[in-house]
Amino acid sequence: MPKSKRNRPVTLSKTKKKGKEHKESIVNSIREATEKYSSVYVFTFENMRNLKFKEFREQLKSSSRFFLGSNKVMQVSLGRSVADEIRPGLHKISKLLRGDSGLYLTNLPKEEVQRLFNEYEEYDFARTGSTATEKxxxxxxxxxxxxxxxxxxxxxxxxxxxxxxxxxxxxxxxxxxxxxxxxxxxxxxxxxxxGIKMASFRLHLVCRWGPEEFEIYKEGLDDSDVESA
CATH class of the missing domain: 3.90.105.20 (Ribosomal protein L10, N-terminal fragment, domain II)
Structure with a gap:
């Protein structure tokens, strides 16, 4: 009696193929988005809360697109050097995708984006291993x-x-x-x-790319960090 599909083992080659297809899908989505939106930002996050982030993303979906995941995949999507960047200057954005970070693409004015990110803060219960903010x-x-x-x-x-x-x-x-x-x-x-909440979910802008300019927002970084990264 033949085995049902449910019980058939997934071969390594199929798993690799699926992983490769998923990465290619993300790369293509990011590249398409860079043509649709006027600005690309790198942001970092602390105390990520998926539900809260989803709500924030929904609030901005009519004008913006967010990408989270492998920094390496996002870097490949944009291009990691002048030679392979998909639009002039985007390799600078790619260089600053480090640690807990993501991409935010939007048509909103930069002043509005800065206000939204600076004002955003959600409190939640702290998790094991978090640092206590008070005794x-x-x-x-x-x-x-x-x-x-x-x-x-x-x-x-x-x-x-x-x-x-x-x-x-x-x-x-x-x-x-x-x-x-x-x-x-x-x-x-x-x-x-x-009922004591000690975790603060925050989003911080690192830099912004536009067709005409590149700006760094994070304190302690400048153009030399981009070129040497």
Whole structure:
């Protein structure tokens, strides 16, 4: 009896072909977008939140296009040198695609783009390993925000708690996190329960390319960084 397609193993050659096709699709999409939009920006991000980013992207979809993914693929799309750039000067943009970064292509005026990116900030709960932005300490006594069913879970997070007549109670002061130190999984869970948001999702403009000019926005960078990169 022949095997169903669902059970057939995916061969390495098919996987490679699919990966190559995906990369080629991205390269073509970026190249087509550079013909459609008047400006190309490199931006970086911190504390990425996919849902929040999707909302921001939807807000601008009528005038703009975003690309996130492999920096190398995006660099190849634009061209990494004067010899292979797809439009004059785009290799400079390519040079500054480093780390957590992406491409933003738009027809919006540059002043509007700068305002949108500078004003954008979304707060969310910090994840394990994030740096605590403040010290959070709970004092000995009742924790009225928690129901009695929460007591076993809180104890598992390392909190010195007990039930006192059905009320969750701290038997001693407890430091959830220290400012400047990474959050443990337990600390991150407790902060979420307390409703304390320490992560700030931000987008930062690095540079802008237009047919007539190239601008660098990020402090500490200049044209020499582009030419030597």
């Amino acid at each position: 959070v300490e709970l004092k000995e006594g009742p924790l009225d925000q928690f129901t009695h069913e929460m007591e076993p879970f809180l104890r598992k997070q390392g909190m010195p708690v007990r039930l006192n007549k059905g009320v969750v109670e701290l038997v001693s002061d407890f430091v959830v996190c220290e400012e400047g130190k990474p959050l443990s999984p337990e600390s991150a869970r407790i902060l979420r329960l307390l």
